[in-house]
Structures are given as C-alpha cells and as structure tokens.
Amino acid sequence: MENKEQxxxxxxxxEEKHKDSGQDLSSYLDGLLYQRYLxxxxxxxLDTLLSLQVPRTYFPYEEIFIMHHQITELYFKLILHEQxxxxxxxAQDVDFLIEMARRINSYYEAMIxxxxxxxxxxxxxxxxxxxxxxxxxxxxxxxxxRMMVMYVTPLEHLVNFSERNQxxxxxxxxxxxxxxxxxxxAADRTSGENTLTLKxxxxxxxPRLIRISRQLKNNAIYHKYLGLSExxxxxxxxxxxxxxxxxxxxxxxxxxxxxxxRRYLGDEKGQGDATGGANWKEFLPPSFQxxxxxxxxxxxxxxxxxxxxxxxxxxxxx
Ligand code: HEM
Numbered sequence: 001m002e003n004k005e006q007x008x009x010x011x012x013x014x015e016e017k018h019k020d021s022g023q024d025l026s027s028y029l030d031g032l033l034y035q036r037y038l039x040x041x042x043x044x045x046l047d048t049l050l051s052l053q054v055p056r057t058y059f060p061y062e063e064i065f066i067m068h069h070q071i072t073e074l075y076f077k078l079i080l081h082e083q084x085x086x087x088x089x090x091a092q093d094v095d096f097l098i099e100m101a102r103r104i105n106s107y108y109e110a111m112i113x114x115x116x117x118x119x120x121x122x123x124x125x126x127x128x129x130x131x132x133x134x135x136x137x138x139x140x141x142x143x144x145x146r147m148m149v150m151y152v153t154p155l156e157h158l159v160n161f162s163e164r165n166q167x168x169x170x171x172x173x174x175x176x177x178x179x180x181x182x183x184x185x186a187a188d189r190t191s192g193e194n195t196l197t198l199k200x201x202x203x204x205x206x207p208r209l210i211r212i213s214r215q216l217k218n219n220a221i222y223h224k225y226l227g228l229s230e231x232x233x234x235x236x237x238x239x240x241x242x243x244x245x246x247x248x249x250x251x252x253x254x255x256x257x258x259x260x261x262r263r264y265l266g267d268e269k270g271q272g273d274a275t276g277g278a279n280w281k282e283f284l285p286p287s288f289q290x291x292x293x294x295x296x297x298x299x300x301x302x303x304x305x306x307x308x309x310x311x312x313x314x315x316x317x318x
Contacts (some may be wrong), residue, residue, distance in 0.1 A: 185283030
C-alpha cells in the first residue's frame with residue numbers, strides 16, 4: 001500500500017513537471033516502456049572510445065603513442081573540470097577550494113605517473129620512424145593544456161618572460177595574447193618563422209582562447225585566492241594545496257614531458273627535431289618558460305632549485 005502511495009505521488013510530480021514543460025506525460029511513460037535497458041557499454045560510449053585509436057603507420061608502438069595522448073587529454077579535462085568549479089564557486093568556502101585544489105593536484109600526479117610508465121615503455125627506434133608520419137601535429141596544439149594555465153593565472157603572467165615586465169594588466173587581452181609565452185616555442189629552428197604547427201593552432205583556437213581570457217579576467221584561480229579574507233588567505237592547508245598546484249603545473253608536468261621529449265628527440269649531441277620543426281630545446285624547459293601562478297606565495301628561489309634538481313633526475317630517469 002505504502003509503495004502504491006509512493007508511486008502515485010511520483011506520478012503526480014511527473015505530471016507537474018511535464019505540465020511546466022508543455023510535454024505529454026502519457027507519451028513519456030510509453031517511451032519508458034519501449035526503451036531498452038541501459039548497459040555500461042552504451043552509457044559510457046565504450047565502443048566509440050575504443051575505436052578512436054587509429055594509427056597512421058604500421059608500427060605497433062603508434063597505438064600506445066595515441067593512447068597516451070588521449071589519456072592525458074582526459075586528465076586535462078578532469079583538471080579543467082575542477083578548475084571551473086574553483087572559479088565558479090561564489091561562496092568563499094575555503095574547505096571547498098582546498099578540496100578542489102587537492103583534486104587538481106591528484107590528477108596532475110596521476111598524469112605524471114602515467115608519463116613515467118611511458119618513458120620506460122616505448123622503444124626510441126620505433127618512435128623515430130613513426131613520428132615523421134605525424135608532422136606537423138604536436139601536443140603543442142593541445143588547447144586544453146593552454147586553457148589549464150589560463151584558468152589559474154592572469155594572461156599578463158603568461159606573457160613571454162623576456163617581455164613580461166612591459167605588459168602590465170592595463171594592456172588589452174588581444175595585446176597580451178599576441179605575446180603569450182607558447183608562441184615563442186613555435187619558431188622554425190632554421191628560418192625563425194612561425195611553424196605550421198602554430199599557424200594551425202592559431203587559426204583554430206585564437207577566438208576561443210581570447211573569449212576564455214575575457215571570461216577569466218579578474219576571475220582566475222589566482223584572483224579567487226587574492227579575493228579571500230586575510231584569515232582565509234593565511235589558511236595553511238590552502239596555501240600548501242595552491243603551492244603544490246603551482247609546482248605541479250609549472251615544474252613537475254613540464255619536466256616529465258621534457259624528460260620524455262629528450263629521450264626521443266634530443267640525445268646529448270643535440271640531434272632530433274620536433275614534428276613541427278620547432279625550437280623545443282629552448283622552449284620546453286620550465287626554467288625558460290618561467291611561468292608562475294602564485295609568485296606571492298611560492299618562494300621563487302626554492303622553485304628554481306627544485307626545477308633544476310628535478311630536471312636532472314627526470315632526464316637521468318629517461
Ligand atoms: C614520445 C613522446 C613525446 C614527444 C617526443 C613529444 C615532443 C614534444 C615536442 C618536441 C614539443 C614542442 C612543440 C613541438 O615542436 O612539437 C611538445 C610539446 C607538447 N607536448 Fe609533447 N611529446 C611527447 C608526448 C606527449 C604526450 C603523451 C602529450 C600528452 C598530451 C604531450 C603534450 C604536449 C604538450 C601539451 C606540449 C606543449 C608544451 C608547452 O607548450 O609547454 N606530448 N611535445
């Protein structure tokens with residue numbers, strides 16, 4: 001009997017819901033009757049997911065290469081998901097912000113650990129043959145990787161280091177974007193011209209990244225932190241989580257990627273080109289990019305020291 005009453009009440013609520021949206025409840029119930037039961041495979045689009053690894057060569061290694069990029073893009077997406085929650089959070093609830101920052105850190109750590117496996121797992125000879133088929137595609141064109149840094153810090157902090165002092169927050173977003181650090185990493189090694197890799201990226205993503213920069217003006221994670229009360233800003237757990245985020249984003253992640261790149265492209269004699277023909281050796285090391293999110297809360301000397309030491313150990317590990 002109780003069950004019957006519950007069902008009646010549920011039908012009543014459904015009726016109300018459908019009335020509000022102008023839909024017919026009876027057709028909706030019919031739809032439920034005819035619908036197939038959901039399966040795991042359908043729900044997570046598993047068949048589609050597993051059909052997305054399509055090599056362009058016959059080298060078995062290429063499938064691993066594609067999968068590692070795809071896995072990493074999913075980690076990027078998870079990181080962006082939490083970053084959006086962080087910046088959209090209106091109540092200044094520090095525990096929530098700490099939780100978000102810690103989650104972001106966990107994703108960075110999982111991603112870095114998956115790169116360690118990759119460093120060990122792929123044969124250089126196979127990679128060197130296979131990469132010629134990829135040109136000019138490069139992880140450089142990962143728009144999520146660019147969005148991740150935009151969500152954490154103002155665009156003026158992302159201006160190429162040698163010009164950063166000239167561009168204060170008063171410059172327009174377009175002007176700042178013109179000098180964003182990653183453009184320096186896409187100059188052809190011989191001609192100095194912009195590479196096709198960059199041109200393709202600009203063509204596809206400039207309007208989107210400018211729009212995101214506008215949305216994030218004064219609303220990135222960085223501003224969110226500065227907008228907290230003094231007491232909240234001094235919260236030790238928050239400071240620790242944000243410092244770790246800074247180090248993960250600007251040192252640990254770029255370094256593990258660089259270790260991998262060195263292993264495949266840049267032996268100590270310096271040969272090895274990027275698929276886009278770019279100046280990656282001058283661009284990829286964090287000590288050249290000098291990106292920081294929280295210059296005020298992260299001790300710069302310590303970061304520099306850490307960057308160098310870790311750089312060595314990653315390269316050795318590779
Ligand atoms: C054997 C493996 C890899 C090699 C040799 C490699 C090489 C490179 C090189 C040379 C660049 C500089 C830009 C260029 O000229 O192409 C670059 C940039 C980049 N790669 Fe990779 N990569 C590898 C794996 C990956 C993976 C698995 C990802 C995951 C998505 C990735 C993401 C990126 C990103 C985001 C950048 C831009 C870095 C920045 O601007 O700081 N790479 N990669």
